[in-house]
Amino acid sequence: MPTFITLGRLPDSPGSIPRAAQLAGLAPSDAARLLTGTFPRILLRAAAEPEALVSAFTAEGFVAWASDLAEVPTDAQRILVRSLAWTEDGFVAQDAQGAEHACPFDAVCLLQRGARVQSTLExxxxxxxxxxxxxxxxxxxxxxxxxxxxxxxxxTQAKEPFLLIQRGDGGPDLMIYEHRMSYQCLGAQMAQATLANLGLLAARFQSLGPQAPLDDRVGRPGFVAGLPLMAVDPVDLGLHLVSEARRRGC
Structure with missing residues (x-):
């Protein structure tokens, strides 16, 4: 699969975008278009010598990395959570098949909020x-x-917000969709609206696992829509980019 180049941060200099264009072999106008909006941004969909290019970017103060589409996780690798139960040091998630998946709070490294848009044709x-x-x-x-x-x-199109719980201990990430989740775990805090309950659940995870930041870049207007079309779901691509950016301090 082609290796693509992502920039997580630009150097603090006025000529950073023209320099990025020069390093990548792009026209300045193309680089400016690709690097407009919330970072991280994909600069090159396919790089001939990705390691050398990343080294060149890094040497000039860019935060850059190379990725393969095979590295982008999808819901096929995640636990799709239907209900939660709290434990003394973590929680147990139950999936649609009734299987239980335990996770300690200190294993959670990142929380991401966003939404998928499901399109149907009748x-x-x-x-x-x-x-x-x-x-x-x-x-x-x-x-x-x-x-x-x-x-x-x-x-028709329907938007479904989600909360992605990412683990740093090698365990599978956990995906919670607004309309597929039972919120009984919130107890007396549970609200009538499912979207409000998803927000309460995110706040609960933040308080119980303060080491895990909450990132909403995937849900910001234009972030996912601004990604280049590639052979992977754009929301999954956005989640992967944010996760990689966070690992690099962006």
């Missing part, structure tokens, strides 16, 4: 009969109508 076919003059004439009035089928397509 196809509806309606059949009606309409008067057909030509058919009536040719059949001597025996056949007056013809059958007409009309196809209508309707696209």
């Amino acid at each position: 196809v509806e076919k309606t059949t009606t009969r309409k008067f057909a003059l030509g058919r009536a004439v040719m059949s001597g009035g025996l056949m007056l109508t013809k059958q007409v089928t009309q196809t209508t397509e309707r696209a």
